[in-house]
Amino acid sequence: MLKVEEQTPVEFSSELLAKFDDVKSRYPEGKQKSALLPLLHLVQAEFLWVPTSAMDKVAEYLNIQPIEVYEVATFYTMYFLKPQGKYALEVCRTGPCCLVGAEKILSHLENKLGVKEGEVTADGLFSFRGVECLAACGYGPVLQISPEYTFYENLTEASVDKLIEDLKNKS
Amino acid sequence: MSRKLLLEHINVPGINTLEVYRQKGGYRAVEKALKTLTPEEIVEEVKKSGLRGRGGAGFPTGMKWSFLAKPEGVARYLVCNADESEPGTFKDRYLMTYIPHALIEGMIVSSFALGAKVSYIYVRGEMMPQIRILEKAIAEAKAAGWLGKNILGTGYDLELYVQPGGGAYICGEETALLESLEGKRGNPRIKPPFPAIAGLYGCPTVVNNVESIAAVVPIINDGGDEYAKIGIGRSTGTKLISASGNLVKPGVYEIELGLPVEEFIYSDEYCGGIANGKRLKATVAGGSSVPVLPANLTLKLANGEPRLMSYESLSEGGFATGTMLGSGGFIAFDEDQCIVRNTWNFSRFYHHESCGQCSPCREGTGWMEKVLHKIEHGHGTMEDVDLLWDIQRKIEGNTICPLGDAAAWPVASAIRHFRDEFEWHIKEPVKSQSQNYGIANYATPIEKAPVTEEK
Numbered sequence: 299m300l301k302v303e304e305q306t307p308v309e310f311s312s313e314l315l316a317k318f319d320d321v322k323s324r325y326p327e328g329k330q331k332s333a334l335l336p337l338l339h340l341v342q343a344e345f346l347w348v349p350t351s352a353m354d355k356v357a358e359y360l361n362i363q364p365i366e367v368y369e370v371a372t373f374y375t376m377y378f379l380k381p382q383g384k385y386a387l388e389v390c391r392t393g394p395c396c397l398v399g400a401e402k403i404l405s406h407l408e409n410k411l412g413v414k415e416g417e418v419t420a421d422g423l424f425s426f427r428g429v430e431c432l433a434a435c436g437y438g439p440v441l442q443i444s445p446e447y448t449f450y451e452n453l454t455e456a457s458v459d460k461l462i463e464d465l466k467n468k469s
Numbered sequence: 470m471s472r473k474l475l476l477e478h479i480n481v482p483g484i485n486t487l488e489v490y491r492q493k494g495g496y497r498a499v500e501k502a503l504k505t506l507t508p509e510e511i512v513e514e515v516k517k518s519g520l521r522g523r524g525g526a527g528f529p530t531g532m533k534w535s536f537l538a539k540p541e542g543v544a545r546y547l548v549c550n551a552d553e554s555e556p557g558t559f560k561d562r563y564l565m566t567y568i569p570h571a572l573i574e575g576m577i578v579s580s581f582a583l584g585a586k587v588s589y590i591y592v593r594g595e596m597m598p599q600i601r602i603l604e605k606a607i608a609e610a611k612a613a614g615w616l617g618k619n620i621l622g623t624g625y626d627l628e629l630y631v632q633p634g635g636g637a638y639i640c641g642e643e644t645a646l647l648e649s650l651e652g653k654r655g656n657p658r659i660k661p662p663f664p665a666i667a668g669l670y671g672c673p674t675v676v677n678n679v680e681s682i683a684a685v686v687p688i689i690n691d692g693g694d695e696y697a698k699i700g701i702g703r704s705t706g707t708k709l710i711s712a713s714g715n716l717v718k719p720g721v722y723e724i725e726l727g728l729p730v731e732e733f734i735y736s737d738e739y740c741g742g743i744a745n746g747k748r749l750k751a752t753v754a755g756g757s758s759v760p761v762l763p764a765n766l767t768l769k770l771a772n773g774e775p776r777l778m779s780y781e782s783l784s785e786g787g788f789a790t791g792t793m794l795g796s797g798g799f800i801a802f803d804e805d806q807c808i809v810r811n812t813w814n815f816s817r818f819y820h821h822e823s824c825g826q827c828s829p830c831r832e833g834t835g836w837m838e839k840v841l842h843k844i845e846h847g848h849g850t851m852e853d854v855d856l857l858w859d860i861q862r863k864i865e866g867n868t869i870c871p872l873g874d875a876a877a878w879p880v881a882s883a884i885r886h887f888r889d890e891f892e893w894h895i896k897e898p899v900k901s902q903s904q905n906y907g908i909a910n911y912a913t914p915i916e917k918a919p920v921t922e923e924k
Contacts, residue, residue: 329670338635373635373824374634374637392814393556394713430821433558433595447598
């Protein structure tokens with residue numbers, strides 16, 4: 299990551315900047331760096347990932363060094379540092395979900411989509427990965443789909459198939 | 470039916486809206502606190518209630534509040550810890566989804582008690598739907614005059630904001646949470662100074678779990694003494710338990726502390742027994758970090774008395790035969806589950822979530838994951854079990870924050886109580902790939918249960 303070839307130039311729309319301003323106003327004077335995590339979420343919702351060029355622009359907006367943005371974007375797991383599918387499926391793979399079949403769901407997704415964890419399908423629609431506990435252990439197995447983070451519970455192979463068909467038809 | 474304080478109205482249609490929440494007596498605690506009580510009196514009520522932090526540590530909330538420094542002219546902050554990520558725990562998600570105003574009402578009362586003019590609810594980033602729910606509820610409350618300038622004409626001002634996290638378990642540790650809220654990596658701080666002296670932006674700060682803050686509402690409505698009458702001994706009040714794993718009815722339950730564990734697992738009012746007619750093999754009673762116990766020690770203490778859902782009873786016997794209430798994440802394993810595989814899974818989790826500051830945790834969690842992976846996949850040796858024991862001993866107590874301990878305890882307890890299962894994996898490398906060790910004698914009376922001697 300952070301390679302030159304992945305430097306996709308981005309423009310922040312005035313709507314996005316208005317959202318930035320709203321977030322920044324929540325913190326005391328001089329503590330605008332607190333807005334960093336929410337801002338990166340807004341960037342990801344807009345571009346579906348967080349390009350380095352966008353991180354640089356966020357740094358400029360918050361008047362902090364670019365490295366302060368990079369270290370945060372790479373520390374937290376939610377920020378995608380390379381492009382994902384339009385629907386990025388994240389399946390919980392931690393203990394309680396595995397007790398009720400999360401591992402089966404992950405291997406089913408791999409077969410169904412024909413890509414490995416972290417890869418994007420040829421049509422650009424889907425990518426998937428296993429993530430750690432999503433705090434929905436009683437309703438497992440669960441998955442969420444970014445950027446809206448809609449949540450699907452009590453998954454079975456059949457319900458995953460249906461979900462993927464529905465998403466395909468929607469787009 | 471046991472008494473419900475937090476979830477009493479959870480099934481009322483529209484309880485997530487301000488209007489219905491008000492009809493059911495919501496925001497009475499704000500009126501009572503702001504109009505009739507001083508901040509000191511509120512802290513006193515919370516102290517009297519005996520409420521203990523619901524996030525896992527169980528530290529008395531009123532005591533934590535009373536430590537807050539109050540220097541002249543320096544802002545004070547209340548930060549709600551809604552970074553719920555402990556495997557097995559999902560009660561805060563439930564509360565915020567279905568009854569968001571309970572948290573907001575608690576935040577207003579608590580902020581007033583602590584003298585905070587700006588408060589934050591730090592919600593884990595994955596809970597975007599809950600963040601949207603909370604923001605909508607805050608807007609409703611603000612429009613109705615419960616937040617903002619001069620609340621209820623009392624001259625008290627409060628702004629309440631929701632802050633999303635970025636996906637890091639470590640940010641549930643209060644100082645890591647504060648770092649994250651300041652827009653940095655979630656590296657826990659060295660204590661002291663404690664947040665009560667120097668927290669958010671270096672100002673005095675209290676960080677409380679969602680459930681602790683919501684519990685302040687019934688404490689103010691009914692009084693601390695009334696709250697303390699519920700429960701058993703020093704475990705006062707009600708507790709939300711997140712039940713998951715191989716249960717007939719997993720979900721979130723509000724219990725009066727002191728409920729027998731057996732009743733919680735098997736009665737129809739709660740979990741309804743083990744799913745698919747199987748037998749109970751083991752439980753993790755308070756979220757993945759606490760020691761795993763075999764079925765016999767879950768249901769009964771070492772002396773044969775019934776074990777209760779309370780801070781004291783669950784930790785009875787120390788780590789030799791007990792566990793902890795923790796955050797109330799109750800995970801049940803049926804007879805077909807593999808303890809080695811689950812321990813490996815948890816180790817992978819802690820390795821993934823270690824922030825990397827302290828070598829024992831950063832290196833040790835990865836090492837444990839690899840050794841457990843080796844044993845689980847049929848390549849282990851007998852020395853590996855002793856090696857695992859040695860690694861966990863060297864992590865525990867040697868790190869800045871409790872994540873190291875949290876990673877060590879599940880491994881230690883799995884070896885302590887299930888050593889024969891580890892050894893079976895090593896002696897039967899082929900069979901263990903297609904079969905499970907089964908329930909063995911984990912459900913038989915305690916005198917026969919395998920308990921490994923502490924080294």
